[in-house]
Amino acid sequence: MRDTRLSLSDIRSLEGDVAPMTAKIQALQTNVHYGDKHALKDVTLDIREGEVTSFIGPSGCGKSTFLRCFNRMNDTIDGCRVSGTVMMDGEDIYDPKIDVVQLRVCGGMVFQKPNPFPKSIYDNVAYGPRIHGLAANKDELDEMVLTSLEKAGLLAEVKDRMESPGTGLSGGQQQRLCIARAIAVSPEAILMDEPCLALDPIATAKIEELIDELHENFTIVIVTHSMQQAARVSQRTAFFHLGELIEVGDTEQIFTNPRHKLTQGYITGRFG
Amino acid sequence: MSEMTVNASRGARARELVAAGIGRRYRAERRFRIGGLVAIISALLFMVLLFVSIFGKGYTAFVQTEVRLPIHFDVAVIDPQGLRDAAEMRGANYGKVYRDGIQSLFPDVASRQDHRLLNGLVSSGATFEIRDNVVKSPDLIGKKQEVWVPASDDVDMLIKGHVDRTLPEGERRMTDKEIAWVDALIADHRIEPRLNWRLFTQGDSREPELAGIWGAVMGSFLTMLVTLLLSFPLGVATAVYLEEFAPRNRWTDIIEVNINNLTAIPSIVFGLLGLAVFLQFFGLPRSAPVVGGLVLTLMTLPIIIIAARVSLKSVPPSIREAALGLGASKMQMVTNDVLPLAMPGILTGTIIGMGRALSETAPLLMIGMVAFIVDIPGGFTDPATVLPVQIYIWADSAERALVERTSAAIIALLTFLIIMNAAAVVLRGKFERRW
Secondary structure, eight states, X not given: OHHHHHHHHHHHHHHOSSOOOOEEEEEEEEEEEETXXXXXXXXXXXXXXXXXXXXXXXXXXXXXXXXXXTTTGGXXXXXEEEXXXXXXXXXXXXXXXXXXXXXXXXXXXXXXXXXXXXXXXXXXXXXXXXXXXOOSSHHHHHHHHHHHHHHTTOHHHHTTOTTSBGGGSOHHHHHHHHHHHHHTTOOSEEEEESTTTTSOHHHHHHXXXXXXXXXXXXXXXXXXXXXXXXXXXXXEEEEEETTEEEEEEEHHHHHHSOSSHHHHHHHTTSOO | OHHHHHHHHHHHHHHHHHHHHHHHHHHHHHHHHHHHHHHHHHHXXXXXXXXXXXXXXXXXXXEEEEEEEEEEOOHHHHOTTOOOOHHHHHTSXXXXXXXXXXXXXXXXXXXXXXXXXXXXXXOTTHHHHXXXXXXXXXXXXXXXXXXXXXXXXXXXXXXXXXXXXXXXGGGSSSOHHHHHXXXXXXXXXXXXXXXXXXXXXXXXXXXXXXXOSHHHHHHHHHHHHHHHHHHHHHHHHHHHIIIIISOOSXXXXXXXXXXXXXXXXXXXXXXXXXXXXXXXXXXXXXXXXXXXXXXXXXXXXXXXXXXXXXXXXXSOHHHHHHHHHTTOOHHHHIIIIIHHHHHHHHHHHHHHHHHHHHTOOHHHHHTTTTSOOOSOOXXXXXOOOOHHXXXXXXXXXXXXXXXXXXXXXXXXXXXXXXXHHHHHHHHHHHHOOOO
């Protein structure tokens, strides 16, 4: 399956009728073990730059695990082993020479449950620039915070109460605050792990709108349980099942003309 | 149809059973509530009893009977050469000055033995107080002045009603003659209970009327300072390492078991350890607050470590993920996010540990802090004692006048503890953050 896809993209670039897509993140034969459990099996996948890629699949299929490989968040879990290769911009991120801190600046993460720090809204967004020393002075920091909030579509709602606690916002606002916090360090990719899980439909719609706007500037990977969401926001979709990558392709193709029986079963609601 | 009737009869039976049992359930709840109320009320009663008994015994220690004597600051006795030299003035015979004062009040007392009895009405501490007065203001020399000096502890006890006048003379501390003199002084308005400032400014003394708790308070303060400065940073750092950095394996399990064990070791064992290690091996000074602080640090550390680990554990993992996901290093995550959130719990644990250290007696006996020390300790290596040990020493003494001082020392200790715990509550409120 991998071979067909590679050759397809080769043909495309030869023909030149489709703009060549550079891969932002490439995973080759990636395996993840949690102790004895083989959570991710031989996954090979490209994440293209400037696109939204969504990972779908039933619970426990390894999609979140795979996402966490991209900024080595799995390192923080005891007994977790990652093998194979994960490349970002052509560099192996599991190379011992790679600094995890720098890597995580490149790939910001947004989690299932909004997890703002129990600090003010301003301090939440300023957190990244502060710990990395990105702003030379207060004005620069202010500007970073404001543009990040603006990009996250939250500025209008919070500009009068920047000093009130970030935890006092509504769930959807908190999640957008977390997105603002992630983009404040100007990452290249944003990794979202079921960002709308804890949100109501209206807040979800706002986040989806935001993802749509953000993908012009950032490469976005989103793990989701909602197939409608995957269909709405992503250009490419990858379907995982029991730790294996079953199928990957353009979102439209996956949802209208899945090649694999499992994919078809999942998207038509026969299981999962 | 038949299934429905079966279901209906089952439902009726279930409702019957619930109805039958409901009274018992509510009774159980009521019993538990009453039990809790009884427990709390009896605990409060015991606390009231403790406070009433201590304050009842101790409040008289805050006043001290004093005698007003006509003192003649005689040039011939104090400064015969007229040099106004401080050393010279210090060395003068002030005992004669105050003895002349009291004897001038009773000119008809003649025998040598009676004179001695009469002198005994006034505390020997009067000597030093008159001396200090003169050294401070040499203008007094040559003048006559009425001066308040402390009465002896026996007179103090008589005035405070602890000497039974109805007992036969041989069975009480004071003879009829002495009591008659005291009555004469009272009639002359020369005896009065006055504020006992010595209690708050002096160290221990062989004379109960001169004994104060300030030495023990300073000793406690210096010891606690050493304990806090050592155990807080060490304890928090240990907890952070074990909780955030150390791998989970058999070694860390063994360490955890041992730390938990340390809290249960009798404090006297820590005292013996301190004696062997700090005094005998490192040769640190005996009776010194620095050694007391070190020993109490050993006792306080496990309490702080355990409290700090528990409160670090209670910080939600999502905060750690948020920090790490933004590229914070582990150290930044700990200092920026985890520690501030864990701080209220850590502070509570620290104050509990410090409270226990403040009231600890046994280990300090082993390192010599039980010594009789008159001077106020000024540094970490000066010989000192601490409040609980002072209470122990006084409670163990025979003098009646020390009973009330023991209670006064207990009041001081309780005040310290209340201030510390109140500070804990305030600090916790200040650091607490909700989300």
